[in-house]
Amino acid sequence: MSQYIPQISSQSLREKVVLITGGANGIGASLVQQCLESGANVCVGDLDNIAGERLQRKYQEQFQPEEGQPPRVVFQTTDVTNYQSVLALFDFAFNKFKRIDHVVSAAGIVEIGNWFDFGLTLETVRETPTHKVLDVNLLGSMYVSRIASVYLRHNRGPNVDRSILLFSCVSGFKDSPSLFVYQSSKHGVIGLMRSLRGYVSSPYKHYLRINTICPWMTETEAIRKIEDQWKLADLPTNTPREVSTVATSMLADSSLNGTSMVVEGGRSWEIEDNIDRLEAQWLGEQSSKTLAAGQLFLDDGAIWTALPRKKSSISNGVPPGVPLDKLGGIQDHVNKMQIYGVTNGASNSITHGVH
Numbered sequence: 001m002s003q004y005i006p007q008i009s010s011q012s013l014r015e016k017v018v019l020i021t022g023g024a025n026g027i028g029a030s031l032v033q034q035c036l037e038s039g040a041n042v043c044v045g046d047l048d049n050i051a052g053e054r055l056q057r058k059y060q061e062q063f064q065p066e067e068g069q070p071p072r073v074v075f076q077t078t079d080v081t082n083y084q085s086v087l088a089l090f091d092f093a094f095n096k097f098k099r100i101d102h103v104v105s106a107a108g109i110v111e112i113g114n115w116f117d118f119g120l121t122l123e124t125v126r127e128t129p130t131h132k133v134l135d136v137n138l139l140g141s142m143y144v145s146r147i148a149s150v151y152l153r154h155n156r157g158p159n160v161d162r163s164i165l166l167f168s169c170v171s172g173f174k175d176s177p178s179l180f181v182y183q184s185s186k187h188g189v190i191g192l193m194r195s196l197r198g199y200v201s202s203p204y205k206h207y208l209r210i211n212t213i214c215p216w217m218t219e220t221e222a223i224r225k226i227e228d229q230w231k232l233a234d235l236p237t238n239t240p241r242e243v244s245t246v247a248t249s250m251l252a253d254s255s256l257n258g259t260s261m262v263v264e265g266g267r268s269w270e271i272e273d274n275i276d277r278l279e280a281q282w283l284g285e286q287s288s289k290t291l292a293a294g295q296l297f298l299d300d301g302a303i304w305t306a307l308p309r310k311k312s313s314i315s316n317g318v319p320p321g322v323p324l325d326k327l328g329g330i331q332d333h334v335n336k337m338q339i340y341g342v343t344n345g346a347s348n349s350i351t352h353g354v355h
């Protein structure tokens, strides 16, 4: 078991700029407070402008900037399902603080209606169902990650730690009957992180960390409908503060890349490492070996893209996807890959390609 013990102090995020979507309420709002308490400046984007402006007023009063500096927390109304709206949020943060160090995609909504209603008929199934849950939870996370991968590289040197944190859920890996679209979206969020963890961490690409947090039942508006029955069943819940403590620690911990952190009853556990480590047991030794060979071939995915790929294997000293004019520094790159644990897309360490 890989229990993760969060570690934060008033200095953990000192002088860092953190952009948080979905930060007006619930876990996101708690994370805004914790980032401020840990020394960061924070830009919040949320659809709920009333709660967002209230939060901005409260924390601007509580967390005063040093003289001549901009307010430590700012809010902009944002719809994560609208690409231009997300872009405008990043522009807003960048103009205010001149850089962005960490980005958190926390905006999310729960299931709407019942896609697989047993009562659907040949008539009613003709009506197109809503895909808003997919749009907010998955497409929104993809928009945020894409734009973050560019903004996080500006006005920051390569050795400054920067990261993206995505909000998945226990539904991202465990069955959640009735949460059909929600579960698909949260699986998708973990998939997004896995597709990016070896790619964005490459020193020859974005040089960023990316991680997922998977809270179990957490006391926010999102679970009000079932909260009482859940507690009657004597099942554990997280407070928003407990989840945001883990999230803040994940932002500050430069050793974490490619992890999924489950938070239940206030405790946190990393799961990716065990999934990789125990693969031969749950998949079978032979299949696991064959898959490993395929993963080694696919490497950082350059074969799928238009990036130049002189030779395909790191074992011959030439990492794929490296432009030819960069080959001068190749040994340095290979050394870094070894030190940081980036050997191929299916690293089996808790630090999937940490820089």
Ligand SMILES: NC(=O)c1ccc[n+]([C@@H]2O[C@H](COP(=O)([O-])OP(=O)(O)OC[C@H]3O[C@@H](n4cnc5c(N)ncnc54)[C@H](O)[C@@H]3O)[C@@H](O)[C@H]2O)c1
Pocket: 021, 022, 023, 024, 025, 026, 027, 028, 045, 046, 047, 048, 078, 079, 080, 081, 105, 106, 107, 108, 109, 136, 167, 168, 169, 170, 214, 215, 216, 217, 218, 219, 220, 221, 222, 223
């Ligand atoms: N509460 C839980 O038990 C729980 C468990 C697992 C995962 N999560 C995830 O944690 C994250 C935070 O959830 P929460 O419980 O704090 O929920 P919440 O409802 O309290 O907060 C979610 C925030 O997202 C915002 N939002 C919704 N749609 C948006 C959009 N289109 N654009 C921008 N902002 C939008 C809301 O206005 C709200 O401020 C979500 O991604 C959620 O799926 C929550």
